[in-house]
Amino acid sequence: MEKVTIATVAERAGVSRQTVSNVINTPEVVRAETRERVREAITSLGYRVNQAARQMRTGRSRLIAVRIEPGSDGINGSVLDRFLHGLTDAATLAGYRVMLYTAADDDHEIATYDDLLTAHDLDGFVLTSTHHGDPRTSWLAARDVPFVTFGRPWGAPDTHSWVDVDNAAGTAAATRHLIEAGHRRIGFLGWPAGSGVGDSRRTGWESTMTDAGLTLSAVAAVDGVDAGADAAARFDSAITAVVCASDSLALGALRARPDCAVIGFDDTAVAAAIGLTSVSQPLTEAAARCMDMLTELLDGRAPATPTQLLLPPSLVVRPPRRR
């Protein structure tokens, strides 16, 4: 099992190393016949480019990086994991590999960018969990590092490409579903105001209710089953259904108000397991579109203005059953 380099291939095919390189990178400049001969040599020898050597010359690594949440557990943590799965698949298809990193906060994350860029020549980043006052995007933009975010730039101008899920459309669909089922007193159990995602989810419910001429009644809680149950207990007793900002909250609502119809958000494993109707984010699709946008940037064929894409979620309706 000798080491196969571009020189081995060149010798076998009876051409120069340069020609082999051309066949790999710019095949159109090589005569068809030569090209074929070289390609045969490549496959018969099982040649593969040495990424380190290529990278040293080109400064590009064909590597992208994504953060993995440190201790992410709990019900909703799985959402980003599912996104990560999709991204790995999409990256592989596009000829990139995914490198993971963890970061305790935005500053650590930026320090990690610096390290990954200088030490590993990372080609690009996919950012998740965007939030108000996010310093990461401006840091990357200032250095002309290609990146895409999964999540809108909350409270900042759309100066980069992003993909997001239309949270408001999700809760709107949930609310409509309940209205069609005959419910009139539909509460909303959400997070404290201030988070972009949470506020959007509330908006979808609120506008749908208002359009239908129905009365609003909302309570808020930090995410979690217990907090959700406590909050749900504060709804006025006329409520017959609840739209929730997460499956965790939905679980709490179910416990506090077993008489109510409840709809969750994220369609987590918990929802599937207990037969909870929930809004499902198209995470695989989102990951694929992020990768599309990123490869456009990396290949220099990105449109002049950044692209924004808002994907519609879907409502996964599960028949109520005795719990």
Added chain:
Amino acid sequence: MEKVTIATVAERAGVSRQTVSNVINTPEVVRAETRERVREAITSLGYRVNQAARQMRTGRSRLIAVRIEPGSDGINGSVLDRFLHGLTDAATLAGYRVMLYTAADDDHEIATYDDLLTAHDLDGFVLTSTHHGDPRTSWLAARDVPFVTFGRPWGAPDTHSWVDVDNAAGTAAATRHLIEAGHRRIGFLGWPAGSGVGDSRRTGWESTMTDAGLTLSAVAAVDGVDAGADAAARFDSAITAVVCASDSLALGALRARPDCAVIGFDDTAVAAAIGLTSVSQPLTEAAARCMDMLTELLDGRAPATPTQLLLPPSLVVRPPRRR
């Protein structure tokens, strides 16, 4: 922001490039005074090694690879995700980065090894989901590629280092807990025989029951809530408690036998959410130990014989509540 290479540092410190390299890699061969001067130059210039250049010379990338399950979703999928989180942290601490890949089956995975090794000079692998007749370990071993498995080499000799969780101890603890609570008719709801993990989990229950002189009653189902419910319905009606091989099955058992005490396995988010007592795997610990073993191999300071480590799981007891 000029590009800072080892030459820049050498010039600033008034030494040769080689000395800078020595300070970085074998500081003990450099006189203390010189070492300090070089270190100052490194920090003041913000120098970082170019991994590609280093890699080209050493053939090592300081990269390890782990598979991420393709569409892994559902209740139990999160287990490997949690392991992955821990591994990323541990790898970072050890100065390695984690590269992800997906693979549809063992053959694809082996093809990916080949690619990662030749193209990216991957230093090592952490394998998960070991199983009977696993072809991956022998492929890697035949090529002297450093690797560690999270999971025993089921049905094969212990020729490599591995970390695993003592599944039998987990179900044994669950069973003892139920016995202490006064239960005598304790059933086991597991997977079909043949999977190493599933068989271990059954063994822990079985031996504990036998030691206590209690009667055995077990049913099996493929993993899943519905299948678990169907299977649990087949228990004889005298059963008052059920030990399950997974939280999914436990959920099924709860549905089919709401009168029974049920204990699950894996302590997933679902268990936490619905207050299900479950056996918890020390996944962060397992990941850290895997990384320890792998770095030993990579640094050439591994013991002559491979290391095996069986970690004890813990029982997370949750008070029963009305469901």
Added chain:
DNA sequence: TTGTACGCGTTATCAT
């Protein structure tokens, strides 16, 4: 502590 060759692919230049 230093000089120098080396790893491997790509870019630039030159020859046909």
Added chain:
DNA sequence: ATGATAACGCGTACAA
């Protein structure tokens, strides 16, 4: 239009 030659990128192994 094709192909060959040479230089280059950056850190490290080895000998001096």
